[in-house]
Amino acid sequence: MTAAPSSAAVALPLRARLLALSQLLISMVCIQFGSSIAKSIFPVFGTSGVVGLRVCLAAFMLVPLFRSWRFLSGPVLRLVLPYGLAMTGMNAFFYLALQHIPLGTTVTLEFIGPLVVAFVGSRKLSDIGWILLTILGLALVLNPSASTKTDFAGVGFALLAALCWALYILFGQRVAGKVPGAHTCALGMACGACVVFLPCFVPALIIGFSAPAMLGLGVLVAFCSSALPYSLEMLAMQNLNARDIGILSSLEPVCATVAGAVILHETPSPLQLCGILCVVAASAGIILSPGTPKQKAAPARDVPELPN
Known part of the structure; x- marks a missing residue:
């Protein structure tokens, strides 16, 4: 979900840390609400159409907000283009998965992407557990x-989203330190918007003209899923260290499950809920494991962690 937190973050007053944690938590809730x-x-x-609306409208919001055109150049474009394509692929496969399986299940499966990156980067035998x-x-x-049979098409799309999320992190590490996190996100979103503008955004916009209320919801999706959470994260990351961010981000599957239950009335079975908690525990566990290479964790935070 961003700019690498400074080493001074740990020494900040409790009030500042609580504010930053609140900003990150609100960001997570906004993403799942969106x-x-x-x-x-x-x-x-x-x-x-929803992919086109989210990516393009988010680009229209973020690029002017951060004035990211100031950083645009040939070398920067070569860095952010793969990042933006991975982000767009992640959004597309994520939404395709949502057509078939519940939100909480989708986010849990998608979480495999960053977990694999963390496991590979750690290389510790203790992480086998x-x-x-x-x-x-x-x-x-x-x-x-479980009460509902497994939809393997949805599972496949969610795993493809996980792959794109892993690529998104790896490409983000390449950009880290070369382009500020806010501009990486905005320019990456703009690259994705160029890809989906004609085939996805324009048809959705035409439909939206005849259903303005639905188009308004599309704008709300872009705002809640991208513009607002990314802006909040940029503020929060100034006052949090990578450990705090990672632990809180581990709650994403739980947040998604709650959002799915409250808004979409998607209730997981007890066994599925236990499975989601196992993935959350594994994510938090690898972050809290002694000897986790902190220097490798920070660069991945120079870009937003969860653009779902």
Whole structure:
């Protein structure tokens, strides 16, 4: 979900840290709220239309907000283009998965992407336990004896979103230190917007002209899923260290499950809920493990962690 936090963050007053944690928590809630709204307008715009609305409208919001055109150049474009394409692919596959499986399940499966990056970057034998816990969690989430049968198309799309999320982090590490995090995000979103503008955004906009209320919800999706949370994260990351960020980000699957239950009335089975908690525990565990290489964790935070 951003600019690498300074080493002075730990010494900040409690009030500043609590404010930053609140900003990050609000950001997480906004993203899942936006995802819930997005799923509700799939019947109007289609998945591709919602992807186009979110990516393009978010670019229209973020680029002027951060005035990111000042950083645009050939070398910068070569850095942010793969990052933006990975971000767009993640959004597209995420929404495709939402057509088939609940929000909480989708986010849990998608979380495999950053977990794999963390496991590979860690290279510690002690992390095998967290890997096994993740596998157990996935087995429970995909439990075939649950009240609803596993939709393997949705699972496949969610895993493709996880792959794109992993690429998003790796490409973000390449950009880290070369382009400020806010501008990386805005320019990456603009690159994605160039790809989806004609095939996805324009048809959705035409539909929106005849259904302005639905178009308004599309604007709300872009605002809640991208513009507002990314802006809040830029503020929060100035006062938090990578450990704080990682622990709080581990709650994403839980937040998504709650949003899905409250807004979309998607209630997981007890076993699926246990599986989601296993994945959350594995994510927090690898962050809290002694000897985790802190120097490798920070660069990944120079760009937003969860643009879902």
